[in-house]
Amino acid sequence: MTTSTASGSITALSPETLREWITQHEDLVIIDVRSAAEFESLHIRGSYNVPLPLLSEHTEELAARLGSRVVLVCQSGTRAEQARQRLAKVGIDGAYVLTGGAPAFQKSGGDVVRGKDRWDLERQVRMAAGSLVVAGLVGGKLVSPKVRMVAGAIGAGLTFSAATNTCAMGRALSAMPWNKATTEPTRESAILSLPTKASSN
Structure with a gap:
């Protein structure tokens, strides 16, 4: 199930639909915009971790590497929607936001990777x-x-x-030591590791 906005563009994607897409579309790219620690705790198998601050800093460079089928994921949908709006400003109009985030995908029976348990x-x-x-x-x-x-x-x-x-408090908390993963994503490890449009077609 997808949801249309007032402008007619589809932006929300249900976990069930994403599960179908994962098996049907080779060009699908799933971007998880949560912190590295949250991603480390639970993420959709095959997704890429590009935390929202990193995405915001390198939006154009990221957009240049994305194909036509992009799904954005966070904990509930709020940060993913912020990422969608940023990408829309640089020409990525067809990005989807996963309804309910990674936890909803897990509850729907989706394939996830679990790590160290942390509070989101x-x-x-x-x-x-x-x-x-x-x-x-x-x-x-x-x-x-x-x-x-x-x-x-x-x-x-x-x-x-x-x-x-x-959320200023969220940004402050994300910098706390307990919210740091073993390896924090960088431009090189997160954005430049994404498949290019050419290689995803």
């Missing part, structure tokens, strides 16, 4: 934001009413995050 980045963001809000409210009662400003600041940050479809 989105779960870490929820934990950090929730903990800071609770700390602000408790501190406001026990220490000083001014500490409640922490909760307000987190709320404002989350509102801004939703409005701009970005």
Whole structure:
């Protein structure tokens, strides 16, 4: 099942459809835009890890290597949609976003590779934001009413995050040591290792 946007371009792809495509289309390229640590924990077999910050930095170079059938994957779809929008700006209009991300693909019976179990980045963001809000409210009662400003600041940050479809807390958490993989993707290892359009046809 795919979903059409208002403009008529198809951007959402169900896990079941992706499972069919993997067996039917040799030109299919699956790009996982999560952090290397998240990718290491669980990823679709045969997918390439190009974290969103790396993709954002080398969008044109990546686009030049992609063919006509591209599926973007993250944890839930948010980062994959950001990647789709960036690629659309440089001429890749036919990229798809996997609905529900890698976890939904696994639940559908798709072939995945599992590694070290870690919390995904989105779960870490929820934990950090929730903990800071609770700390602000408790501190406001026990220490000083001014500490409640922490909760307000987190709320404002989350509102801004939703409005701009970005996440500063997520970027900060992704830089933490526990979110680092053994080998972090680089331009050379992630983007230049992709098959070229010519070799994928």
